[in-house]
Amino acid sequence: MPVPAAVASAATGYYGRPLLKEPTWTWEVPLYFFVGGAAGAAAVVAAAARALAGDGETELVRDARWVAALGGALSAPLLISDLGRPERFLNMLRVFKPQSPMSVGAWTLTAFGSASAAAAFADLLQRRGLAPVRVVADAAGVLAAATGLGMTTYTGVLVGATVIPAWNRSVRVLPVHFAASGLGAAVSLLELLGHDHPALNRLGLAAALVETATGLAHELDPDPAHAPLKEGVSGGLVRAGTVLAGLVPVVLRLAGARRAAAVAQIVGSLVTRYGWVEAGRASARDPRVPLELEEGGEGEGG
Numbered sequence: 001m002p003v004p005a006a007v008a009s010a011a012t013g014y015y016g017r018p019l020l021k022e023p024t025w026t027w028e029v030p031l032y033f034f035v036g037g038a039a040g041a042a043a044v045v046a047a048a049a050r051a052l053a054g055d056g057e058t059e060l061v062r063d064a065r066w067v068a069a070l071g072g073a074l075s076a077p078l079l080i081s082d083l084g085r086p087e088r089f090l091n092m093l094r095v096f097k098p099q100s101p102m103s104v105g106a107w108t109l110t111a112f113g114s115a116s117a118a119a120a121f122a123d124l125l126q127r128r129g130l131a132p133v134r135v136v137a138d139a140a141g142v143l144a145a146a147t148g149l150g151m152t153t154y155t156g157v158l159v160g161a162t163v164i165p166a167w168n169r170s171v172r173v174l175p176v177h178f179a180a181s182g183l184g185a186a187v188s189l190l191e192l193l194g195h196d197h198p199a200l201n202r203l204g205l206a207a208a209l210v211e212t213a214t215g216l217a218h219e220l221d222p223d224p225a226h227a228p229l230k231e232g233v234s235g236g237l238v239r240a241g242t243v244l245a246g247l248v249p250v251v252l253r254l255a256g257a258r259r260a261a262a263v264a265q266i267v268g269s270l271v272t273r274y275g276w277v278e279a280g281r282a283s284a285r286d287p288r289v290p291l292e293l294e295e296g297g298e299g300e301g302g
Helices: 005-010 028-083 086-092 101-127 133-160 174-192 198-220 224-229 232-254 258-285 288-296
Strands: none
Touching: 028 101, 028 133, 028 174, 028 258, 101 133, 133 174, 174 198, 174 232, 174 258, 198 232, 198 258, 224 232, 224 258, 232 258
């Protein structure tokens, strides 16, 4: 469908109005993305440590389970605060819609919050002498890890499954990007809690390398839809997040400065989430990309 000349020439939207609706998410949503991602990754780390090391890493398993449980407990209030009323969250649980990232996310959050809390409290009871509870702790830990994988990736799918060009054009990258960001934050939190296991350092380094590669890919991508990732306030936030969660931790971890790397990785992971949300707002306000897609016959971005 051709774009009317009056609209295309104005370059300010549809007769002065934006072509796309700007995201209405409040500050709680990017914080929820960060907390939920770190919590989900912590549950995976706990299950992996329990399976691979057995009783050799009981303290790491305990702390990772509590990071997951506390993150899960905080995630729901953050999401409900953005929705405005608790009943809106409950309404999303009335029906499971596998084609809806929001519905899948609500169910994933509910399952993860329950499983991670059960794993943490069962572990606590086990340490107080209730040996049979260990089976419950391990079973809940496995379920928390399975749903934790969803927590680390579904927010990337949720953001990408929109008509906003900056998000839509990154739909294949965002789940991996957010998962790496969540893993880096979870590993860093555990390191700051005193765990110096070499495997954590390797996981943190791997996450930082993925973050660096993702940022470099966006920098080299000429797609005009990705301009908000490189320009203005949103571009500054995204780039800062990439440097703090990617390049800086790579250098610091290779140099042996693990705690400094952990602090940078946590801050970078948080800044990254706010950067992507701000990039979505900037992308929605920019009429050029939707108009170019329409003129070129590409409907993917809007």
